[in-house]
Amino acid sequence: MKVKGFLVVFLFALAIACTETSVPLSTSEQLAIDIALIDEFLEANNIDAVKDESGLRYIVLAQGSGTVSPKRNENCVKVNYKGQLFANNAEFDKGTNIELSLPSVIQGWQIGFEKLQVGDTAVLYIPSVLAYGSRAQSEIPANSILVFGVKLNQIGEYDFYPPTGGAVCWFDDL
DSSP, X not given: OHHHHHHHHHHHHXXXXXXXXXXXXXXXXXXHHHHHHXXXXXXXXXXXXXXXXXXOEEEEEEOOSOOOOOOTTTEEEEEEEEEEETTTOOEEEEEEEEEEEGGGSOHHHHHHHHTOOTTOEEEEEEOGGGTTTTSOBTTBOTTOOEEEEEEEEEEEEEEEETTTTXXXXXXXXX
């Protein structure tokens, strides 16, 4: 009798567990949701952002003196940044004069920094599919829209370094 009762409870729990699973959204479905959330926020707060076809939204807060923009497959950058989650404004990372090779950063940064010139300060609203997508990263939950305050300090040259499999960045001040 106890085995029969256990079996009924087990089958009931299994049925509930099976009905609560969800099918992950496609990349295009997630992007559409993210864009709608970002655009709704921008409109509700009367923020005029540039809308890139990729889904990235950005605002140049202050223009620098630069006349050239970095290229995602050719350049390194030195930047100041502060990263926050769109959902709750929780800060998850920040840095000052950090050196990055653009080919190795998230797509949202590659696209965003191509829109900036040296000295520009901007806010980037990055849909989850242009960031970490469905993969959680430390303090960043899966499918998180990210907001970055950034300043492009310097553009350098990027070179692939085969012995280490990494990037080498060259800046004029080196």
